[in-house]
Amino acid sequence: LRTVHVALIHWPVLDRARNEVCTNVTNFDIHDIARACRTYGVEKYFIVNRMKEQLMFVSRVIEHWRVGWGSKYNPMRKTALDMVSGYETLEDVLKQYDEKPYIVTTSARDRGLQRHSFKDLRREIFETEGPPILLVFGTGFGLSDSVFEQAQALLDPIKGASHDDYRHLSVRSAVSICLDRLLGS
Ligand SMILES: C[S@@+](CC[C@H](N)C(=O)[O-])C[C@H]1O[C@@H](n2cnc3c(N)ncnc32)[C@H](O)[C@@H]1O
Numbered sequence: 001l002r003t004v005h006v007a008l009i010h011w012p013v014l015d016r017a018r019n020e021v022c023t024n025v026t027n028f029d030i031h032d033i034a035r036a037c038r039t040y041g042v043e044k045y046f047i048v049n050r051m052k053e054q055l056m057f058v059s060r061v062i063e064h065w066r067v068g069w070g071s072k073y074n075p076m077r078k079t080a081l082d083m084v085s086g087y088e089t090l091e092d093v094l095k096q097y098d099e100k101p102y103i104v105t106t107s108a109r110d111r112g113l114q115r116h117s118f119k120d121l122r123r124e125i126f127e128t129e130g131p132p133i134l135l136v137f138g139t140g141f142g143l144s145d146s147v148f149e150q151a152q153a154l155l156d157p158i159k160g161a162s163h164d165d166y167r168h169l170s171v172r173s174a175v176s177i178c179l180d181r182l183l184g185s
Helices: 027-039 052-066 069-071 075-081 090-094 117-126 144-151 169-182
Strands: 004-009 045-048 084-087 104-106 133-137 152-155
Touching: 004 027, 004 090, 004 169, 027 075, 027 084, 045 075, 045 090, 052 069, 052 075, 069 075, 084 090, 090 152, 104 144, 117 144, 117 152, 117 169, 133 152, 133 169
Parallel strands: 004 045, 004 133, 045 084, 104 133, 104 152
Antiparallel strands: none
C-alpha cells in the first residue's frame, strides 16, 4: 500500500474575483479532516498557511487536545490530531520528504491538466510501489494555478447526481469522499 498524505492549502488560493489570497484556518477543518485521515490510515495532514498567527492558532488547537485539558476530556481526539502539522508554504511541506511525493491536486472544475480517475489512482495506491502520494485540497474558491503547476496530476472532480451537475463541496466533504473512494474498504 502506498503512503497517502493530505495537504490543505490556505495560500495561495483564489477568491471570488480569482485573485490570489490567503484564507483563514477554520476549527472544523482541523478536526474533521484529521479524523477522516485517521479513519482512512492517512498518517500526515499538513495545513498550509503563510500567516504566522494562523499557524499559531493551529498549534494552539493541537496542543489543547494533545496535552492540555482536552487530552483528558476526549483522548480519541488526541489520536487523530497527532498527525496534524502547520507549514507556511507547500515548498516547506515538500522539504519534509526524503523522496519527492507524487502530488495530486483536486478541483471541482476542469483545469486542462492531466486527469487521474479515482479508479486509476486507487489501483496505483494498492498495487504499485513508489513515492508517497500527497493529495492537495483548496479553500476559498479553489487552488491557485501555481499550485496546479507544482503537481503531477489532477484528480477527476467528484460528481454526484444533481440535475444541473452542481458539485461545489465543502473541503471537508471533498476530503472524506476522496479518501473513501481511494482507500475505503
Ligand atoms: C474551493 S474549496 C471551497 C469550499 C469552502 N470555501 C471550504 O473551504 O470548505 C473546496 C475544495 O474542496 C475540493 N473540492 C470541492 N468540490 C470538489 C469536487 N466536486 N471534486 C473534487 N474536489 C472538490 C477542492 O480541493 C476545493 O479546492
